[in-house]
Amino acid sequence: MTILTLSKLTKTYGERRVLDEVTLSVAAGERVALLGHNGAGKSTLMKLVLGLIHPDGGTAAIAGHAPGSAVARALTAYLPENAAFHPAISGREQMRYYLRLRGQPVRLADEILEKVGLGDAAGRRIGTYSKGMRQRVGLAQALIGGPRLMILDEPTSGLDPVSRREFYALLDELAANGTAILLSSHALSELEARTDRMVILSQGRQVAEGTLADLRAEAALPLTVQITPQAGQGAALLDVFPDGRLVDQRVMLTCAPAEKLTVLERIAAHRPLIADFDVHAATLDDLYSHISGRAA
Numbered sequence: 203m204t205i206l207t208l209s210k211l212t213k214t215y216g217e218r219r220v221l222d223e224v225t226l227s228v229a230a231g232e233r234v235a236l237l238g239h240n241g242a243g244k245s246t247l248m249k250l251v252l253g254l255i256h257p258d259g260g261t262a263a264i265a266g267h268a269p270g271s272a273v274a275r276a277l278t279a280y281l282p283e284n285a286a287f288h289p290a291i292s293g294r295e296q297m298r299y300y301l302r303l304r305g306q307p308v309r310l311a312d313e314i315l316e317k318v319g320l321g322d323a324a325g326r327r328i329g330t331y332s333k334g335m336r337q338r339v340g341l342a343q344a345l346i347g348g349p350r351l352m353i354l355d356e357p358t359s360g361l362d363p364v365s366r367r368e369f370y371a372l373l374d375e376l377a378a379n380g381t382a383i384l385l386s387s388h389a390l391s392e393l394e395a396r397t398d399r400m401v402i403l404s405q406g407r408q409v410a411e412g413t414l415a416d417l418r419a420e421a422a423l424p425l426t427v428q429i430t431p432q433a434g435q436g437a438a439l440l441d442v443f444p445d446g447r448l449v450d451q452r453v454m455l456t457c458a459p460a461e462k463l464t465v466l467e468r469i470a471a472h473r474p475l476i477a478d479f480d481v482h483a484a485t486l487d488d489l490y491s492h493i494s495g496r497a498a
């Protein structure tokens with residue numbers, strides 16, 4: 203079931219189109235990443251979905267409801283990039299406050315804080331929390347009421363690797379329970395395994411969209427093959443792979459995705475010379491640089 207539907211969404215400031223006919227949908231349980239350089243239009247798109255600003259063209263709907271309407275607001279949760287809290291109040295007090303605002307029972311505060319790993323810190327002042335803990339308070343407030351759509355702006359910026367992993371594990375759980383997730387991030391390597399689909403914006407235009415496999419197929423970037431020779435066989439291996447070059451005692455070569463099997467056959471044919479080999483497909487980082495560079 204589609205939760206978020208954007209159709210030809212356009213926003214102009216003065217003469218400048220900061221979003222240009224963006225069409226996108228996010229289904230229940232889907233995790234979609236919004237990628238783009240600074241100023242590409244990611245926050246503008248989120249503000250439109252939240253109903254904080256209005257489009258100049260196109261439409262947006264959350265489960266069929268207009269952004270900003272009472273129903274859409276009840277279905278949507280938002281985690282801003284730098285969620286700020288009063289340092290003098292405790293996590294529990296903050297949660298109770300949010301629960302009251304959302305018309306939910308305050309007794310749920312500890313349960314939600316527990317869910318985001320803040321159970322032990324619930325009574326402590328937020329001023330004593332680490333950045334990762336404050337981000338979890340932000341996520342906790344976004345979990346109130348079981349949102350159908352979660353919008354997260356750079357949710358892991360400033361978090362350490364363990365906190366990032368835990369944060370994504372919580373998002374996975376939400377998605378598994380049917381929440382549609384739209385998040386923006388510049389941390390591309392972590393998105394590869396943690397999102398189902400990516401949308402790349404460049405100067406307000408949607409320049410690519412799809413799974414990592416879709417983007418790889420579309421960009422058709424070469425694969426990198428690294429072959430480790432048996433001891434003393436480096437020169438012999440280079441004779442066999444004259445298209446390769448020796449880097450750190452290994453033969454490196456690139457090949458088009460369609461030639462992968464041919465290269466593997468050549469590797470298998472010279473097995474006695476070879477100790478090991480690795481094949482690396484283009485990373486999301488490579489694809490993003492290629493696609494956004496091409497768009498610019």
Ligand SMILES: Nc1ncnc2c1ncn2[C@@H]1O[C@H](COP(=O)(O)OP(=O)(O)OP(=O)(O)O)[C@@H](O)[C@H]1O
Pocket residue numbers: 215220238239240241242243244245246247
């Ligand atoms: N209220 C506004 N008035 C004029 N221009 C604006 C306004 N809000 C945003 N813009 C412009 O719209 C463009 C897109 O901004 P936006 O904040 O959506 O980018 P972004 O992709 O979220 O960038 P970042 O990664 O830096 O957060 C920018 O050029 C920005 O200056």
